[in-house]
Amino acid sequence: MKKSALTTSTIALIAGLAGTALAEPGEDILTVATIGEPPTLDAMQTPTDIVLTIDQHIFETLFTYDAAWRSVPLLAADMPEISEDGLTYRIPLREGMKFHDGSDFDSADVVASLDRWMKINSKGKEVAEVVESLTADGDNAVVFKLKSRYAPLLATISQAAIILPSEKIADTLTEFVGTGPYLLKERKPDQYIQLVRFEDYKSPEGEISNYAGKREAIAKEIHFVPVPDANTRVEGLISGQFDFADSLPVSAYERVEASDNAKPVIFENSGWASMNINMQEGPLTNKDLRQAVQLALDPNDMMLAAFGDDRFFSVDGSIFPEGYIWHTEEGVVRYDEADPEGAAKMLSDAGYDGTPIRLLTSRQYEFHYKIGEVAKAYLEAAGFKVDLQVVDWATLTERRADPGKWDIFITHSNFPGDPTTINTINDNYPGWYVSDQKAQAVATYMEATSDDDKIAAWAGIQTAIYDDAPLFKVGNFNGLSGVSNTVSGYEPTYWPHFWNVTPAE
Template sequence: MRSGMGALMRGVVTMAVALFLNVQANAAEVLREATIGEPPPLDVMVTTADVAAVIGRHIFETLYALDSTYSPRPLLAESDRVDEGGKTIVIKLRQGVLFHNGKELTAADVVASMKRWGQFGARGKLLMGNAVSVEATDRYEVTLKLSAPNGAWKTLIADVNGGLAIYPEEIVSKAGAQPIEQKDYIGTGPYKFKEWRPNRYVELEKFDRYSSRKEAGDGFAGARVANFDAIRFVPVPDVGTRVSGVQAGDYDYAEMISGDLFDQLSADKSIHVVRSNAPIFGLFFMNSKEGILKDNYKLRRAIQMALDKSQAQRVAFGPKGLWDAQGSIFPQGSFWYSTAGTEAYSQHDAKKAKELAKEAGYTGTPIRLLVSTNYQAHFDEATVFTRQLAEAGINVQMMVVDWATLLKMRAQSEQWDIYVTHHGFQPDPILLTFLNPTYPGWWDNPEINALRTELTNSSDQTARKAAWEKIQALFYEQVPAMKVGDAYTYDIASPKLKGLNPNGPAFWNVSAK
């Protein structure tokens, strides 16, 4: 009798604790996003991984931000002027902006961030490679002097993805090439870092002292209002689990859903489909540093010649409305759209590819293709291409790993010959990763270096467009990477979420019904 009473009391206590925890959870409004997997470190300055940028853009901010038309508008900056024909850039900062540690943002923080970005940032050398000096010329004024004009300077510093995120001087001045530690995840954004439980979640909490811009929110620009107490980013590698989780109410938002589910989910009233405004495009990077493909442009062209890109996109993305097999790096309607070199985009000629590979000295050595299943489209495209290349006598060995492992391995040139990723739409070609000589793939030779300088060191858009067309032609001649095609990806969300950002997952200005 006594033990039965004890069991009963323990049950009552357990129920009471569970009820208390549920009340606590309901009291705090938490948005839960299912991501494609565990992110790399959230030091967004030194990585271009989308999964890090999606989380990091809530913590860290930039001097400018891209609006819904992908034009840069002031964020931490208040105003700017350009002198000496574009060689001197003076940026005035907003006053009263606070970091998450309570310290006010000043020019010293921006200067220190620019110096580290220029030396170690994923995209920093694209601007800072020509920097003569950068200094604080007032408490809220930064002056950057360049050896040559840069027509894309404002766009280059308007995105956290590998970009000029602004960190406190005392943190960033001590940081080197290695990612900063979690305790130093301190920015000026509407949410601040709270905790990271590996393989469980990354949680951010609302920053109550956030200083928002007054303009209406537009893309990533304008006002940023935190309507949730916290955001929890949960790694969910399996796409089916991400979908069922939103349907069941376990997640409020899930990213990168496979194309074969598009029609079904579009008809599901318990799901809101969030289709991207701008296309991404798959990229198969060639190893330009070492291995069988180094400097062997003829073998690279043979590999591309064997492929039917439309078949790969059909398998990866499903309905025709979600993809477009076209070879221009930029989509039609963009200022940068060009057909230069695109006759080589998707020839699908196994016989000619086999002959060209033989001319290139290829004898059947396995070509190592590094791919992850976290992005289902990557794996689908790699599977289709491996089969098509086999028909041309080109032997591909797929190495399938998780995304976090791929990010580590792609930095090690001896580990792979080709790896699979994708690129988001960019408003300026200088932001394309394959144009960065330090980005894994390492396209770095006199021809591309000269054209990259021609593209960068001008503020005349007509001249820059002509330089870009020459670069795209060289892209198809030297094949540093292969474009698969344009794809309009989609995420899914609970219908209760309002104000979702069409430029990508960003949860300021978002609210629940």
């Protein structure tokens, strides 16, 4: 007895849907311009930002992230009871919750959903390697038994591990039924995804903090409209066609600010830019040369070239920014020193033979390209020969998989809920960061069960990263979006969400 389904096009296609909300005051509809059409609404299969942004209104997870990016209860009734050996997690579940089809939420749904997640999701597969069993403990609790301690467990089930009705689970989902504040009514690919308020939604309690706390479906409907062209999103926001426009170019800030209909929204620390270094082949397998790269570079100049305005970036050697429980200056060395002369001495002492450093970047992310240009100048000032290779993003991702074809590539990432999920820490991520001190630091982290122990262990991992130099963190960048002046209650988050948001009356 459980239930069900919904998604630039041209501006004309958008107008028919968006105009409904704006033409009739009191029709409390939010029209949201997104960066494009989601490939799926199955976050387990494809946990990309666009999918997670929409999905979080439909589906919920056992835990979610508060303002410090700690995992806190959502569908769970409380934090887990953890055995003394750290191998058993008993998670109590909230009672009285309903799915959108009217069926009851219980432990059978959680077990079936997480079993599917551990089979098809990349993070889920990692968790599956350490899970001995996952079972129901009555209707209102589940129990994980682990083969070994695994500190990131709660963080990994706080994101794409969405809970579905057990009867709806399939290899390929055809019905998208959750417990969230909105249910899926209709999806027209390349036109819109229509969500409507779930009248039987039962909100978690507590103060609003990032994704945690009270969730109220104030808007009657949310329409997510795919608008791949950034300038079209800007124009639609300024004209009043959209209530919210995601991922705007920083060059649009002044136009939006000067408009009568909308205001810009800056989301601080949306992500971080990095230069990842090849530790498997090439000249930078020499640790002294990698440390010379660290010493030579000027992150301020690179971020200023990339973003043009210090409202949109910050420079901080800590891999996680202030406000995260993982923020620490522990181990930070050779950062923001911009010392080409000192780097030149390191090159000489290390016996650098002039082999060109192949620096991969892409203009599809213009800020990557600008970072690359400035990095080239500083590295050459230190005595490196640099071959700056500018390719499309698809070519870069293909080339970086071959250790014989590059030495440094430029990329960016968000700040994950758990530090050990940072790509570079994975032995198999391009760059192939493998070292004894990293392995020992990560093992210490995996053994931790308390936040204090995890924080201390993470400081050890960051220290190893700076010493081994598998990457150079360039800096943190801020995201820009825009919201209508008639909308109230919107608070910026990494994945924009629209519960607790009041549209125009």
